[in-house]
Amino acid sequence: MSNKREREKRREERLQEEAKVDTGERRTRLLQFGAGAVFLVIVAVVVLIVANSGGSSGGDAENLKEVSAVDSLVAGVPQNGMTIGKPQAKVELIEYGDLQCPVCKAYSEEILPAVIESKVDSGDAKITFHNFTIIGEQSTPAGAAALAAGEQGRGWNYLELFYRNQGKENSGYADDEFLTAVAKAAGVKNIAKWEKERKSAKLTDEVKATTAQAIRYGFTGTPSFAIKGPGSNGTELLGSPSTPGEFEEAIEAAS
Amino acid sequence: MNFPTEATLRRIIAFVAALGIGVATYITIADSGGGAPTCLAGGGGCETVANSSYSHIAGVNVAVFGIFGYVALLISAFFANDAARFGGFAVALGGFGFSIYLTYLEIFTIEAICQWCVASAVLMTILFLLNATRLIGYAGTTTSATLPDEG
Numbered sequence: 001m002s003n004k005r006e007r008e009k010r011r012e013e014r015l016q017e018e019a020k021v022d023t024g025e026r027r028t029r030l031l032q033f034g035a036g037a038v039f040l041v042i043v044a045v046v047v048l049i050v051a052n053s054g055g056s057s058g059g060d061a062e063n064l065k066e067v068s069a070v071d072s073l074v075a076g077v078p079q080n081g082m083t084i085g086k087p088q089a090k091v092e093l094i095e096y097g098d099l100q101c102p103v104c105k106a107y108s109e110e111i112l113p114a115v116i117e118s119k120v121d122s123g124d125a126k127i128t129f130h131n132f133t134i135i136g137e138q139s140t141p142a143g144a145a146a147l148a149a150g151e152q153g154r155g156w157n158y159l160e161l162f163y164r165n166q167g168k169e170n171s172g173y174a175d176d177e178f179l180t181a182v183a184k185a186a187g188v189k190n191i192a193k194w195e196k197e198r199k200s201a202k203l204t205d206e207v208k209a210t211t212a213q214a215i216r217y218g219f220t221g222t223p224s225f226a227i228k229g230p231g232s233n234g235t236e237l238l239g240s241p242s243t244p245g246e247f248e249e250a251i252e253a254a255s
Numbered sequence: 256m257n258f259p260t261e262a263t264l265r266r267i268i269a270f271v272a273a274l275g276i277g278v279a280t281y282i283t284i285a286d287s288g289g290g291a292p293t294c295l296a297g298g299g300g301c302e303t304v305a306n307s308s309y310s311h312i313a314g315v316n317v318a319v320f321g322i323f324g325y326v327a328l329l330i331s332a333f334f335a336n337d338a339a340r341f342g343g344f345a346v347a348l349g350g351f352g353f354s355i356y357l358t359y360l361e362i363f364t365i366e367a368i369c370q371w372c373v374a375s376a377v378l379m380t381i382l383f384l385l386n387a388t389r390l391i392g393y394a395g396t397t398t399s400a401t402l403p404d405e406g
Contacts, residue, residue, distance in 0.1 A: 023395045023396070023397075024395065026337065026394070026395045027394045027395025027396075028395075030337055030340070030341050030390065030394040030395065031390070031391065031394055033341065034341065034344055034345075034348075034387075034390055034391075034394075037344075037345055037348055038348060041348050041349060041351070041352035042352070044352060045352045045355050045356050048356045049356060049359050052359075052360065052364060065364075068310075068311070069303070
């Protein structure tokens with residue numbers, strides 16, 4: 001009997017020993033898997049960040065940014081040609097800008113959205129964009145491309161999206177491929193029509209005419225602004241106000 | 256300082272994951288109405304982030320992925336076996352890595368900070384540390400299979 005009990009005891013000890021070894025192995029394996037997963041995640045995060053920083057320099061037709069941000073900025077606001085805002089708004093703020101100009105990009109991203117929210121959405125004012133091409137040779141076809149988008153009611157979508165994906169001045173990024181990618185992402189429905197119109201003499205001449213007008217006003221840089229309304233003395237030149245508050249005051253004064 | 260018991264770790268994980276579910280659900284609901292989460296300190300950072308193209312993947316708000324992650328972490332806290340330990344660690348690790356990427360986007364690409372996203376990133380970081388501690392401390396051990404709230 002005691003022999004049998006001893007055998008059982010030894011057997012139990014052996015099983016416990018085996019279980020301990022099993023547990024140790026499982027633990028080692030799990031920790032190895034864990035370390036492997038940490039390595040994989042580090043690689044994935046680095047790859048994502050590197051891929052993203054490559055695209056963030058702008059001017060990348062295949063990787064347009066901020067499409068939904070632009071959609072939500074101009075959604076629901078009426079557009080007519082290059083004018084955003086209700087047609088019956090009494091005050092018209094006129095921007096003279098160049099799509100390749102980085103300061104215009106900063107205005108479009110940091111100052112004008114607040115003005116659109118406070119004065120355009122409410123119907124107090126409308127904003128019209130005119131080309132004042134001073135940066136380089138691609139500025140004129142870019143400006144005409146925006147006007148052609150305006151012909152299909154997507155002028156401000158085009159402007160805003162172009163600015164948010166703007167590349168380095170005169171680096172050659174604003175080529176046909178980039179202009180077309182922006183048009184498609186801006187929601188221009190009839191691309192064939194847009195393609196034909198953007199190359200038309202009519203729109204190219206319009207870009208040149210508004211540029212000549214800006215020069216006549218004495219503007220020397222972009223963006224420059226003018227305003228007209230019942231309270232203004234014809235078209236008044238504002239220059240380049242630097243805060244949304246200054247624009248709002250000018251709009252109130254012209255109302 | 257004593258190494259925390261697994262029961263303690265699991266309770267804290269459950270609590271933090273529940274907070275995470277709350278934050279991610281708030282972001283999802285605020286976004287679904289066409290709006291954005293309200294930044295408590297103002298500044299409009301939350302709107303900028305919510306309106307950016309990075310806030311959605313394949314049309315789905317990234318916060319929805321967050322909800323799934325936090326729910327998985329909450330579930331993992333209810334089991335004391337190796338599958339739960341490793342599963343919790345893997346989900347928290349993925350969430351932590353994704354949070355690093357999203358925070359990078361906020362700072363360097365979108366150039367706006369959304370407090371709710373930062374809150375979620377902090378919670379996910381805490382969950383990663385807790386789950387890593389749990390895996391290192393208790394992988395391969397066997398204990399009771401329910402959340403020991405009686406202890």
